[in-house]
Amino acid sequence: DAGVIQSPRHEVTEMGQEVTLRCKPISGHNSLFWYRQTMMRGLELLIYFNNNVPIDDSGMPEDRFSAKMPNASFSTLKIQPSEPRDSAVYFCASSFRQGAEKLFFGSGTQLSVL
């Protein structure tokens, strides 16, 4: 299995632009998670899906952030409009069950908003 695949690996954009991050979970996994990693706040869970349905989005920082999972093999995290404070590494992870099971992480998207 190729693992969790995220794209792009790096994204540099200007403040105010829309940014879309993509994730393909491991085939057969039914839970998907979006995390954000910054020096100041460490790793934070933004949102997670179970069977393509958003279960908990309490970690989404504000309305500029949105996430979708149209099918079991694809998810997007969108920031519109982007701001410099959104600069971070965004990780997608998937797991077989919703419970506190083993998470498989993608390699992340390094986002820089200028």
Next chain:
Amino acid sequence: AQSVTQPDIHITVSEGASLELRCNYSYGATPYLFWYVQSPGQGLQLLLKYFSGDTLVQGIKGFEAEFKRSQSSFNLRKPSVHWSDAAEYFCAVGALGQGGKLIFGQGTELSVKP
């Protein structure tokens, strides 16, 4: 409040020496505990996890961790460190029914001297 504390931001050990990385947690429910490792530019990889039972758990790459409920600790150990162990290590806590809503510590960066 739920939290994970890794007191050591950076540790340097000599190759072949033993290693202990500290982790303390504060969590209301029965905790599920994890150690993840992150190599530069990569996502997180699970080293080991504790759900219940034997409080000494074995993981991959020769790592082990011991759950001590009385001390709210879950320290990671390795008897002999290899240069390839240089990475950042994250302790995390979750609970049954909380999905992948893991709370991560700030991480400990491990450097290995030849």
